[in-house]
Amino acid sequence: MATNRAIKRAGFVAATVGVTGLLGAGIASAHVTANVYGTQPSKGGYGAxxxxxxxxxxDAGTTKVEVTLKPEYAISSGRAKPVPGWTAQVTKEKxxxxxxxxxxxxxTEAVTKxxxxxxxxxxIAAGSGEFQEFEISVGALPDLDQIELPAAQTYENGKVVNWNEPAPPNGEEPEHPAPTVKLAAAESGHHGAAPADASHSDTEAAAPAGSTDNTARWLGGAGLVVGALGLGFGAGATIRARKTVTNAKAGETGASSE
Known part of the structure; x- marks a missing residue:
C-alpha cells in the first residue's frame, strides 16, 4: 500500500507541474500585451x-489591430516593422x-495611432491557437515611469475588443487591461539614441520577413520546455520511489534468509 501511494504521489506531481507549465504560457498570452526584448526603453530615448x-x-479571426499613443506623451517619431500579409499606417496629429x-x-505634432x-x-486565425506580434519603434519617450498603449482588436465578424483599462489602485488586473511598458531611467549625458532604422518611412507596408514567426515559434517552444521539465521532474520522483521500495524488499528478503 505504501508503495502504491508513493508512486501515485510522484505521478500527481508530474502531472501538476507539467500541466501548470503548459497552461502558464497560454495564460500569459491571453491578453494583448506590450513586450520588450532586450534593453528596456529609457525616458527621453527611443525603443522597440x-x-x-x-x-x-x-469562430472569427483578427483582421485589424490599432494601438493608441496618448497625445500628452508627445512622441514625435513612430515606425512599424513590416509584417507579411499586413499593411501598417502611422497617424500623426497636431x-x-x-x-x-x-x-x-x-x-507640435505627435504620433497618436x-x-x-x-x-x-x-x-490571426479563429480560435485560441495563434497570435501575432507587431513591432514598433517610437520616441522620444516621455519622462514617465511607464506608458500605456491602449489597443483595439477587430475581428472579421465585426466585433471590436478594446484593451484600454488601466490597473486599479488595488493592483488587480482588469478584464481588458491596457498594454503597458515600463521605462528605465534616462541615460546619463543624453536621452537615448535614435533607432537604427531611422531612415525608414513612418508608414511601412508588409514585406518578406520572418522575425515574428520565429518569435512565435520560440515562445511556443519555451512553454513546451517548461511543461516537459515538469513531467521529467515527476518521472524522476516516480523512479526514485520505485527504487526505494525495491531496496526495502531486498533488505527484508536478506533479513529473512538469515
Whole structure:
C-alpha cells in the first residue's frame, strides 16, 4: 500500500507541474500585451516595443489591430516593422498646444495611432491557437515611469475588443487591461539614441520577413520546455520511489534468509 501511494504521489506531481507549465504560457498570452526584448526603453530615448495579439474568438479571426499613443506623451517619431500579409499606417496629429520634451525640444505634432490591417487571405486565425506580434519603434519617450498603449482588436465578424483599462489602485488586473511598458531611467549625458532604422518611412507596408514567426515559434517552444521539465521532474520522483521500495524488499528478503 505504501508503495502504491508513493508512486501515485510522484505521478500527481508530474502531472501538476507539467500541466501548470503548459497552461502558464497560454495564460500569459491571453491578453494583448506590450513586450520588450532586450534593453528596456529609457525616458527621453527611443525603443522597440512588440505588441503581442492573441486571437480569442472561437469562430472569427483578427483582421485589424490599432494601438493608441496618448497625445500628452508627445512622441514625435513612430515606425512599424513590416509584417507579411499586413499593411501598417502611422497617424500623426497636431497637438492642441506645444509640448516640451526633456531635452527642451518643442513638439507640435505627435504620433497618436499605429494601425495594422490584414490583407485579403491574411488574419490571426479563429480560435485560441495563434497570435501575432507587431513591432514598433517610437520616441522620444516621455519622462514617465511607464506608458500605456491602449489597443483595439477587430475581428472579421465585426466585433471590436478594446484593451484600454488601466490597473486599479488595488493592483488587480482588469478584464481588458491596457498594454503597458515600463521605462528605465534616462541615460546619463543624453536621452537615448535614435533607432537604427531611422531612415525608414513612418508608414511601412508588409514585406518578406520572418522575425515574428520565429518569435512565435520560440515562445511556443519555451512553454513546451517548461511543461516537459515538469513531467521529467515527476518521472524522476516516480523512479526514485520505485527504487526505494525495491531496496526495502531486498533488505527484508536478506533479513529473512538469515
Amino acid at each position: 516595443i512588440f505588441l503581442r495579439v492573441p486571437n480569442e474568438e472561437p 497637438l492642441p498646444a506645444p509640448v516640451k520634451t526633456a531635452k527642451g525640444t518643442e513638439i 499605429i494601425t495594422w490591417t490584414a490583407q485579403p487571405g491574411t488574419k
